[in-house]
Amino acid sequence: MTSSHTPHAWDPERYLAYADERGRPFVDLVARIEAAAPARVVDLGCGPGNLTTLLKERWPDADVAGVDSSPEMIERASAIDGIAWEVGDLRAWATPDPLALPARVDVLVSNATLQWVPEHLELLPGLLDRVAPGGWFAFQVPGNFDEPSHTLRTGLAAQEPYAEHARDARVPSSHGPADYARVLLDLGCEVDAWETTYLHVLTGDDPVFAWVSGTGARPTLQALPDDLRPRFEEEFKASLREAYPADAAGRVVLPFRRIFVVARKGA
Incomplete structure (x- = not known):
């Protein structure tokens, strides 16, 4: 994913350290998603692919694809067959080449990915355009x-x-959730938007640091x-232990708020 920010590489093993907790959302x-028999399903921001397999299990007759900007993640995912x-x-994906006429998909899923894309609210119309009526x-x-x-990482x-x-x-x-819902409602979608705060029970040495170092804090650490x-x-770990x-x-109980949106495009 091209960006003006300092590039960083993802570590699939570190990301998968909390696979169950990250997978529940x-x-x-x-x-x-109430799709009965989609022909084409895409997981946009699929990471190491462990969750994309659930889409294949849900819709075994669909052509399922996983897309991610990280070569490290796709290399790990490539060991999984059938996708x-x-x-x-x-x-x-949101701004495709107009001459390429890419095929539309029946189900487009993006899990914990959009937050890494600046001004992603403005990309929703383009992403929705990749979805079939x-x-x-x-x-x-x-x-x-x-x-x-x-906030502790940002301040430090x-x-x-x-x-x-x-x-x-x-x-x-x-x-x-209301911000996302308004955009998609204005585009003619039926929208279900909500939020959930999960309480993850973590154990081990500096477990909150272990959690964030695999995701949100990783670009800072690599920079x-x-x-x-x-x-x-060490300074970050100390402040997290106090918090x-x-x-x-x-x-350690880690509250984690998640925002969900499921939209059905107009026919």
Whole structure:
């Protein structure tokens, strides 16, 4: 995915460390899609592909494809048979070459991806245009960017000696469910939008850091030089331990708000 931000590489193994917790919102999202027998299904921002397999299980007769901007993620996903995998840019999907006339899809799913694309609200019409009449467009984004797991990282990264290195690191963001619903309603869709706060029970050493270092904090961490990154990580871990204290049994409860939208395009 082209960007003016500092590029970074994803680590599928680190991302999959909390596969069950990260997968539950995907399951809850797809459960609201009422497509009976779609011919073509696309997971846009498929990551390592472990959740895309659920789409194939749900619609075994459909042609299912997974698209992600990360070559590392697609390389990991390519070990899964029965699904077409592709390195691709979400923004290219939203603004395709008008001469290419790409095929429309019956179900377009995007799970925890749009938050990485600046001004993604403006891309919704283009993404919806890739959906066939009567088809489904469903996506989920985190809505917890005002929580300490994010604000502590942002505040620390703004301090020297980190700021000069981290200022161009990609930072995710999202909108409220009503914002997404209005755009899609104005485009003639039937829309179901909601939010859910999950309470993830984490264990182990610095589990909140382990969680965020695989997703939201990863671009910041990779933007730092090797001699500064350990210092930043230790300061960040200390502040996260204070914000999310473990109980006597060593458990940390991490509230995580998610925003869901399921839209059916007009026929």
